[in-house]
Amino acid sequence: MDQQKIEVMSAVDRAWLEMDSPGNPMVVNALIDFAPPLDPEALRAELLVRLLRYPRFRQRADDAHAPPRWVEDGELLADYHAHIEPPERWRPDGDLAAAVARQVCQPLDRALPLWRLFFYPRADGGLTVLVRVHHAIADGIALVQMLMALTDSGQHAASKEPAVRLEHGRHGPLAGLITRLDALNQAAERIIDFGREDLRHPGRIPAQLRELRGLLASASQVLRLPQDNPPALRRPLSGHRALAWTSAIALAPVRRRARIEGVKVNDLFLAAVTAAFARYLAEQGVPVPVRQNLRVSVPVNLRPPKTGDLGNCFGLVLVDLPLGQGDRRKRLALVAERMAELKHSPTARSVLLALAAAGHLPVPLEKRLVGGVAGKSVAVVSNLRGPERPLRIAGVTLRELVFWPPQAGGIGVGVSLFSYRRRVSVGISADRALLADPARWLALFQEELQALLGRPARKPTAAARGEAKPRRGARRAVASPRTAGSRRRAGAAP
Numbered sequence: 332m333d334q335q336k337i338e339v340m341s342a343v344d345r346a347w348l349e350m351d352s353p354g355n356p357m358v359v360n361a362l363i364d365f366a367p368p369l370d371p372e373a374l375r376a377e378l379l380v381r382l383l384r385y386p387r388f389r390q391r392a393d394d395a396h397a398p399p400r401w402v403e404d405g406e407l408l409a410d411y412h413a414h415i416e417p418p419e420r421w422r423p424d425g426d427l428a429a430a431v432a433r434q435v436c437q438p439l440d441r442a443l444p445l446w447r448l449f450f451y452p453r454a455d456g457g458l459t460v461l462v463r464v465h466h467a468i469a470d471g472i473a474l475v476q477m478l479m480a481l482t483d484s485g486q487h488a489a490s491k492e493p494a495v496r497l498e499h500g501r502h503g504p505l506a507g508l509i510t511r512l513d514a515l516n517q518a519a520e521r522i523i524d525f526g527r528e529d530l531r532h533p534g535r536i537p538a539q540l541r542e543l544r545g546l547l548a549s550a551s552q553v554l555r556l557p558q559d560n561p562p563a564l565r566r567p568l569s570g571h572r573a574l575a576w577t578s579a580i581a582l583a584p585v586r587r588r589a590r591i592e593g594v595k596v597n598d599l600f601l602a603a604v605t606a607a608f609a610r611y612l613a614e615q616g617v618p619v620p621v622r623q624n625l626r627v628s629v630p631v632n633l634r635p636p637k638t639g640d641l642g643n644c645f646g647l648v649l650v651d652l653p654l655g656q657g658d659r660r661k662r663l664a665l666v667a668e669r670m671a672e673l674k675h676s677p678t679a680r681s682v683l684l685a686l687a688a689a690g691h692l693p694v695p696l697e698k699r700l701v702g703g704v705a706g707k708s709v710a711v712v713s714n715l716r717g718p719e720r721p722l723r724i725a726g727v728t729l730r731e732l733v734f735w736p737p738q739a740g741g742i743g744v745g746v747s748l749f750s751y752r753r754r755v756s757v758g759i760s761a762d763r764a765l766l767a768d769p770a771r772w773l774a775l776f777q778e779e780l781q782a783l784l785g786r787p788a789r790k791p792t793a794a795a796r797g798e799a800k801p802r803r804g805a806r807r808a809v810a811s812p813r814t815a816g817s818r819r820r821a822g823a824a825p
Contacts, residue, residue, distance in 0.1 A: 342398070364732070394441075436570065580756075581753065583753060598670055600780070626649055628712070711744070735760040743766070744765055
């Protein structure tokens with residue numbers, strides 16, 4: 332059978348496949364708001380055609396073999412993979428967040444290709460699509476690149492070649508070493524020759540081996556880090572998740588303030604994230620000592636430029652955010668200083684190497700290793716940059732996009748930032764045992780960001796909240812994309 336029918340799964344992808352746990356599937360979730368008017372059935376059909384040009388979306392994960400394989404699945408179950416939710420199952424006038432929250436806790440069927448789309452037609456003639464893709468298929472960076480290729484402009488520029496290139500393993504003086512580390516895993520190969528032209532240069536072997544020793548030492552240091560995060564954010568997970576999101580943040584003022592302060596845009600966002608956690612804990616009556624830090628995992632792209640491959644090729648850096656620092660300017664300076672120190676750190680590549688190694692271990696040992704690395708932090712904070720121009724699929728404009736990264740190793744909180752059309756969407760997904768009201772956290776984040784920008788705080792205008800398993804009789808405050816859009820028209824348009 333040819334390579335497009337059966338493909339050996341990389342060790343890193345296999346590690347993500349086995350990280351699923353009850354109530355916490357390793358699935359990247361994204362919400363795309365399409366502007367009206369549109370035909371839901373026509374858009375659904377076009378999305379299926381474009382997605383299925385990627386071999387991985389036609390394949391299922393076969394873990395009955397060692398190593399696991401991607402196997403062509405045959406005829407796609409269109410109603411399962413692209414499901415239009417009937418209006419009687421949710422209230423288009425305001426229950427979108429709860430409908431989404433119910434889905435994000437559900438695992439994907441391992442007997443089928445590991446992805447699903449849920450279509451929510453809205454009363455205004457628009458459509459919201461929940462995209463769920465298992466992390467074993469791709470990381471968030473690869474999925475954003477894939478989204479660009481799915482758009483009308485991306486389709487126009489694409490050639491007739493398959494969207495995913497299946498590369499052959501390389502050979503050279505270090506091929507045996509790389510094989511033992513990662514069973515020809517392409518991601519681990521990139522760790523060794525990251526920034527180099529080829530492995531076929533014997534004179535570079537000593538430097539490569541020194542880098543490998545440094546990566547292993549860095550991974551060991553990560554595993555030895557003390558667990559000194561706030562106890563309130565280290566409780567056992569309940570498996571019940573709540574979500575909140577907004578797309579109401581203009582990017583230009585953040586960029587201007589970053590230039591004035593001499594920091595990165597991401598530093599401003601992380602300072603606001605830090606303050607939001609500190610204020611949320613304080614409101615819950617949890618004391619925050621002055622020297623208390625909040626350790627978060629920040630994904631780092633390790634892909635070579637201009638590659639269209641799916642799969643996973645990212646690392647994690649762990650940053651201690653100054654949770655107990657109450658002065659905004661001092662907090663921002665500390666965040667910027669600590670992020671600058673991590674710029675040339677080998678930690679990101681060492682974590683990718685640890686994931687590659689985990690993919691070769693028996694599942695219980697693999698989960699212990701992954702939990703040992705990921706469990707050093709209490710939240711994942713991901714920041715992805717999207718295009719500034721509007722995107723269209725089948726002529727329909729993508730009005731908003733927000734995503735939620737999965738959290739492995741018992742991490743219960745994920746925060747995402749995504750820039751698109753000169754605005755920033757912020758999404759938070761939290762296990763209710765750790766953070767019961769993510770909408771309140773999001774409001775605090777917006778207040779702190781506005782304060783950093785030197786402007787009075789505004790009431791959040793586009794936040795939405797939902798619960799994975801809402802209590803009977805509980806009231807929810809939610810905002811659908813329709814109401815969010817009308818508020819934008821009344822105020823500043825994106």
